[in-house]
Amino acid sequence: GAGVSQTPSNKVTEKGKYVELRCDPISGHTALYWYRQSLGQGPEFLIYFQGTGAADDSGLPNDRFFAVRPEGSVSTLKIQRTERGDSAVYLCASSEANTQYFGPGTRLTVL
C-alpha cells in the first residue's frame, strides 16, 4: 500500500480484556514506532523497532503493554488486562530516514 495502515480503526473492549492492535508500515521501511495520544494531548512515544528488534521500549507504561515485529514488517501492539486509563488513540509510524509517516490510528475505548 501507499501509506501506513492500522487495524482496527476502532476497538471497544471491557476492563480486564486483552487487545491486539496491528500496524502495516510502508513497504521497505525498517523503522517502526508506536505512540499513544490521549484527548487534548500530543502523541507520547511507546516503542521503536529497528527491523525485528525493539531499539527503544522506554515509553511502554508497564508490563501490560508488549509489542512485536517478528518479520520486520507488520507490528502488533498487545495490551493485557486493559484498564479504563488505556483508552486513547494508538498511532503507528514508519520511517526510512528523517520523516516518520503516520497511520490513521486505532481508537481504543475501555469500558
Next chain:
Amino acid sequence: KQEVTQIPAALSVPEGENLVLNCSFTDSAIYNLQWFRQDPGKGLTSLLLIQSSQREQTSGRLNASLDKSSGRSTLYIAASQPGDSATYLCAVVLDRGSTLGRLYFGRGTQLTVWP
C-alpha cells in the same frame, strides 16, 4: 527529559490573516524538528522538517524557522484559509547520532480559520 511546549493552545482567526504558531523545547541537542498537521479523527501529516543545521524551511504558504540554541521554532502560515483549520503539532528528535529516533511532541495548537 525533553519537554516541548506550544503556544497558543488554541487560535481562532478570520480568513486571510497571517499566523504565527510557537514551539519551544528544553533540550537543544536535537537532530531535527518537524511540524505536523492533524485533522480530527485522522493521523498526522508531516508539513515541514528542519534539520538542526538549518534555519528555516518553506512549503507554499508555510514557513518554519528554527533557533536551536534558544530552543525555539516558529511556524508561519500566510493568508490563512478555512481549509487550514486543524491541530498543528511540533515535534523534535534528539541527537543520538542517528537519523532515527522517537519524536517528542508538544500538545499542539488548535487552529480555526473562519470564512
